[in-house]
Amino acid sequence: MVTPIAVVGPTASGKSALGIELARRLDGEVVNVDSMQLYRGMDIGTAKLTVEEREGIPHHQLDVLDVTETASVARYQQEAVADVEAIMARGRTPILVGGSMLYVQSLVDDWQFPPTDPSVRARWETRLTEIGVSALHAELAALDPEAAAIIENNDPRRTVRALEVIELTGQPFQASQPPKDAPPRWGTVILGLRTTPEWLNPRIELRTNLMFERGFVEEVEELVKNHNLIPESTAGRAIGYAQVLDAMAGTLTKEEAVERTITGTRRYVRRQRAWFNRDHRIHWLDASADTASQAREILGY
Template identity: 40%
Template sequence: MNKKDKIPVIAVVGPTASGKSRLAVELALAGNGEVISADSMQIYKGMNIGTAKPTVEEMRGVPHHLLDFAPLTQPFSVADYVSLASDCISQVSARGKLPVIAGGTGLYIRSLLQNIQFTENDKDETLRKQLAQKAEEQGVQSLMEELKSFDPESAERIHPNNLSRVIRAIEIYRTTGFTMTEQLERSKQAPTPYDACMIGLDFRDRQKLYDRINRRVDLMIRDGLLHEAEEILNRPGSQTAMQAIGYKELLPYFRSECSLEEAVESIKRESRRYAKRQLTWFRRDENIHWIMVDEYRDFEEISNQAFRLVDRKGW
């Protein structure tokens, strides 16, 4: 596919609390665009405060897609995201608008922009249940050791806390004979239909990012996170929320197993760790143009730098 035939797309990526949503809206306003979320938790209904879902005021009239549409009980895969996001991009582009992707779920963004192909014929629900039971009885590390024995690359790439992804990697190998690493390589053979300008937000002084994360958590508590989390965690089938940062750390508090201060500090700590993992992921991508937020005086200067990066694409 020639470059001129590809769909122009902006992607604003980076760690939590770095300002992705705000910059994406600014770029969309300047380029007659619409925002497509790439956040694995903001897709779920009701998880608004804890996932920092943009408010109507923060959207500033810019249409946003793939937010707040999935019930908590609905399983949602990377393949599901790529399918929906691809359709969104096509529709936005067909309207003569510029698609602006914003989010911190690196696997979603890479799979979408690299046009990774997924197959649905290697699923085995019985095997999944068996592996989940093994993890419950023997610990996730037992599955990690099994995965490491035939696919050390995936074992290194996948975080042990991501149980569903560990199970998926084993499932692929057991049902197809190919490792997840091999499948990823084969899936990249289809050319991408997108001409992407990837903009990453980071901080030269990491502590400044951590301070922003801490302040955001305090604001979440002020804005009603406790009420939201208690309501969601008490719903039937709330396993999704049980895995989400900002919710699972409050469970011990609701059970009177720790103080509110301890629970809030746990949210801050896990959010900082998540930001570090996000940066590790995105730093591997040589296509990302980085903006160091703390090197600029204000948001206007950050926006102007982003505009310059987009202008270089010559769309």
């Protein structure tokens, strides 16, 4: 039976390149596990591989949403699981690549999502309107610090959802998730790219500067003009996109947008590190060394 391989880790650590290498070596197809790469037209700002960079390797769960749509972990899980099982049925190796924490867990674990209740959700949405997302996120942090640590403090939808789950279940949001020591779905081998701030921070800075040099602002302008991207949307709150939208609105200069994209990415990386470091099923590779060789030793190909 074919065994899927997952490649996880922080932003800018080299996951995409290793994913392509593994797909070439193992007759694989890539399944994206980056929530912002689900969106059509969000290419430069998400470091999405170009068609040429994909080297003819099929990629799944890329460009499946318009920027006006709301990305959903539950919807993603259903569709990505179907993709993985179809790849396996073809006798090929699924290579799961990305660092969106809840999306990774939804795919490699058999996560049964908690119930919803429209009246409970409406009450928290009213609270959101009354006090704003930052204050509501602070309330979540007081109730469930672990949930608050992985949810952006400017993400109203996930903040409301976590509070809804806590109220409905009487348990922390984290308790609704499967334990990280359970066997991964399909026996997936999870490879993680371990980084240090000293190595990764300069890469984040370089990548961000290159994004802006290669037309990132123009990409956002196109999404606003022709695809109705707005700051209040899930896509519009993505790191980088939110800062460019602020610059377009005149509340930031371009230089400030670049700097805040860098600092926002670094904050996100800290959350990714904390999240993935708790998963003892991960086989860690040194991202600063030859990751392909390290993966080969673990996988034995």
